[in-house]
Amino acid sequence: MTLAAVPEASSRIAYDVVDVLDGLTSLTKRSPTLNGSVPVRAAQACVPLLKGNAWGHQVVLNRKISLHKRRGSWTVDIERGDELERLMRATVPVLVADRTVAPNSEWRRRLERGVVDTRGGISVFTGLFVRPRSGVRIRQSATANRRSRAYSIEQAIIDDSSGLVPIMLNVVPAPGVDAFTLDGEVATLGALPASVEIAFATLDDAPHVGRAHWRFYDAEYFETKKRGAVARKYRDAFTRQSAVPADAVLATVVDAGPRSIEVGRPQRVHRVSGAVHASLDPDRLTIVNAIPFTATFDGLKVTVTPEPGELAAYAREVRATWQRWLDPDTPRHPGALLYLTKYFTPHPPGEPNFFVKPASLLETSPGVSTLLDGVCGADYDVLRGVVGTDDFHATPAVFQLVPGRPFEVAQGTPLVEMFPIPRDLIDADIAISTGGVRFS
Numbered sequence: 001m002t003l004a005a006v007p008e009a010s011s012r013i014a015y016d017v018v019d020v021l022d023g024l025t026s027l028t029k030r031s032p033t034l035n036g037s038v039p040v041r042a043a044q045a046c047v048p049l050l051k052g053n054a055w056g057h058q059v060v061l062n063r064k065i066s067l068h069k070r071r072g073s074w075t076v077d078i079e080r081g082d083e084l085e086r087l088m089r090a091t092v093p094v095l096v097a098d099r100t101v102a103p104n105s106e107w108r109r110r111l112e113r114g115v116v117d118t119r120g121g122i123s124v125f126t127g128l129f130v131r132p133r134s135g136v137r138i139r140q141s142a143t144a145n146r147r148s149r150a151y152s153i154e155q156a157i158i159d160d161s162s163g164l165v166p167i168m169l170n171v172v173p174a175p176g177v178d179a180f181t182l183d184g185e186v187a188t189l190g191a192l193p194a195s196v197e198i199a200f201a202t203l204d205d206a207p208h209v210g211r212a213h214w215r216f217y218d219a220e221y222f223e224t225k226k227r228g229a230v231a232r233k234y235r236d237a238f239t240r241q242s243a244v245p246a247d248a249v250l251a252t253v254v255d256a257g258p259r260s261i262e263v264g265r266p267q268r269v270h271r272v273s274g275a276v277h278a279s280l281d282p283d284r285l286t287i288v289n290a291i292p293f294t295a296t297f298d299g300l301k302v303t304v305t306p307e308p309g310e311l312a313a314y315a316r317e318v319r320a321t322w323q324r325w326l327d328p329d330t331p332r333h334p335g336a337l338l339y340l341t342k343y344f345t346p347h348p349p350g351e352p353n354f355f356v357k358p359a360s361l362l363e364t365s366p367g368v369s370t371l372l373d374g375v376c377g378a379d380y381d382v383l384r385g386v387v388g389t390d391d392f393h394a395t396p397a398v399f400q401l402v403p404g405r406p407f408e409v410a411q412g413t414p415l416v417e418m419f420p421i422p423r424d425l426i427d428a429d430i431a432i433s434t435g436g437v438r439f440s
Contacts, residue, residue, distance in 0.1 A: 014136050014191035014428035018100075018164060020091050020436030021127025024084065024115070025167075027057040027189065027430065034146055039351065048372070049398070051386035053145050055371060056190030057430065059126055059167065061182055065116060069178035074118040088115055088125075091436040100129065100164050100435070106274030107166055122171040124182065129164035129435075130189070136425065137192045137283075140167060140270070143185050144373060144384035150180035152376075153187045157283075159194070160271035168270065175378065190371070191425050196283050198263055199252045203325035209254045209363050209393050210325060216392060217336035250365045251420040253285065254393070257318035257340055257359025260290040264417060286375075287358050287397055287416040289409050290314055291343055295354065295380070295399065296406035302346045302354050310411070315341035318359045339394070352401040353383075356415060361393035364420045370395065371419040371426075379407040382415055386426065 017027060032038075032050035042049050063079040078084055092111045095101040101108045110117060110125070117123050132138050138158040154170035169187055173180060203210045253261050264284040269276050291314055293306040318341045339345075340359045347353040364370055370389040374382025374397065381400040389395070397415040401407075409415075 012424050012428040013133055013431050014425060015130050015132045015138055015430055016164075017430055017432045018129045018435045019127055019432065020095065020100075020129065020434075021084070021087060021115075021125075022434075022436075023062055024127035025062060025186075026060045027128070027432070028060050030054050030058055037146070041348075041351075048385035048387045049145070049383060051369075051426075052372070052384035055384065055386055055426065056139075056188045058143060058185045059128070059169070059187040059189060060184055061126075061186050065124065065182040067116075067118075067122065067173075067180055067182070069173075074122060076116045076118065078115065085114055087437060094435075094437055101166075102273070105272075107168075107272075110168065111166070122173070124169045124171055124186075126167040126169060126187075128167040130158060130167060131164050132158060132161050132191070134161065135194045136161075137194055139188075139190045139192050139419070140169070141188050141190070141373065142376075143188050144376075145381075146185070147376075147381075148180070150174055150177050151182075154268065155266075156268045156270045156275070157192075157266040157280075158270045159280075163272040165270050165272055168275070191428055192283065192419055192421055193249045193425060195249070195281065196420050197248065197250045198282055198285065199250065200259075201252050201254050203254060203256055203321065206252065206254045206363065207325070209252075209361050210256065210322075212391070212393055213256070213361060214332055214336050217333060217339055219333050222333060222335040248365060249368055249420050249422060251285065251368075251370070251389075251418075252363045254361040254363060255321070255359070256361050257321050258290055258314055259360055260288050260358040261360045261362075261418075262286045262288055283419070285362070285418040286414050287356075287360075287395065287418065289356070289411055289413040289415055290358065292409065292411045293344070294406060294408040295401060297352045297401035297403050299403045301349050302352065302401060304344045304346060304354055306344060311343060314343060314359075321359070352403065354399050354401075356397040356399065357394065358397075360395075362389045362395050362418065363393055364389040366390050367424070368420050368422050369426060371421055372397070373417045373419065374398070375414045375416060377407060377409070379405045389420070 030053050032054045034053055066077040068075050096103055096108060115125050130138055140156045142153040152172045154172055158165050263282045264286045265282045266280050269278045291306045291310045293304055295304045322337055345355040368390055370387050372385045372395055374384055376382055383398040383400055
């Protein structure tokens with residue numbers, strides 16, 4: 001199978017894609033405003049949300065796949081399924097013959113079971129193969145900020161550039177769901193750097209990070225908020241950020257209170273030989289909840305109820321950490337510290353959102369932003385965003401609630417996975433070609 005030639009472009013190519021099932025799925029870029037469905041206030045000022053909406057490429061399923069569970073087993077109905085399965089049966093031998101798929105590989109055995117396989121779980125072959133370019137890995141995950149609550153997609157990393165790897169989605173039905181349909185946007189593919197160096201520091205080690213926090217959350221910022229106006233400070237700062245490619249990706253967690261950020265690593269990896277559960281180097285940071293709480297949205301107001309003793313102890317530790325770090329040269333507004341000690345900040349009435357703001361700050365190499373990908377619960381979402389952490393160091397988790405569905409979040413619950421990514425890689429293109437069998 002030969003990849004189509006890639007035309008010269010000004011931007012980087014992150015990975016190659018081959019479609020072998022005649023458009024069963026396609027890869028598309030989202031509108032930052034989700035085609036105008038983002039609230040006006042967020043569209044005006046919330047650059048991280050807009051960047052999160054647009055991050056990566058969405059895997060769009062162009063034929064409906066309906067699944068129904070009966071007596072412990074799943075039945076599958078695919079739109080024009082006979083035609084698709086005939087194409088699949090004809091394509092697999094071609095993939096084996098041209099060595100796209102190794103004859104004795106796990107992928108061949110799986111592909112021979114069809115587009116959808118329900119043995120040992122539900123997996124869906126998208127018809128796409130990918131190969132990351134040098135210095136790149138591919139993250140396969142669920143969609144975010146707009147998704148079906150009937151199922152999720154198991155996360156996987158593709159780090160093998162020696163050949164083409166199939167985009168095979170492991171679909172996990174939500175608890176209690178015994179019938180759902182896969183249609184439209186079903187997953188996200190996004191490019192990550194091949195490696196990330198992670199370090200930890202204190203405010204004494206990185207005083208410039210503390211000063212940057214004070215400078216951003218200054219008197220002007222809080223006066224704007226008090227007037228009820230939209231603060232455009234982050235938006236203005238982001239447009240000035242350099243897009244110079246980063247030579248190396250370094251992420252430094254600066255503890256400005258109780259540490260609620262942990263180091264994480266991939267749990268599942270897809271390679272040319274098959275799916276493996278490998279022990280890889282850390283590649284992400286995970287924000288975990290520091291204070292147990294309950295939350296609900298009644299359609300007008302979000303109510304967050306933390307465990308009061310835990311919140312008070314947390315706030316004391318944050319204040320003590322900042323008081324130990326005395327920087328007399330930096331002007332201070334009390335709101336900058338209150339931003340961290342409050343921990344929870346609801347949105348204005350009518351919006352089903354609130355922020356959780358960990359006291360740990362994050363600094364990345366110049367030209368490197370950070371993807372904040374929420375870990376969603378049964379009754380809430382945590383939104384996806386992209387923050388310019390080489391200049392702005394707070395990493396809030398933004399919850400989105402369903403009206404009338406209260407929930408609780410225990411201490412230590414993962415809230416967000418954070419992936420530092422050079423901005424030239426976030427903006428990179430992909431190269432798409434076709435292969436396999438074509439029926440007239």
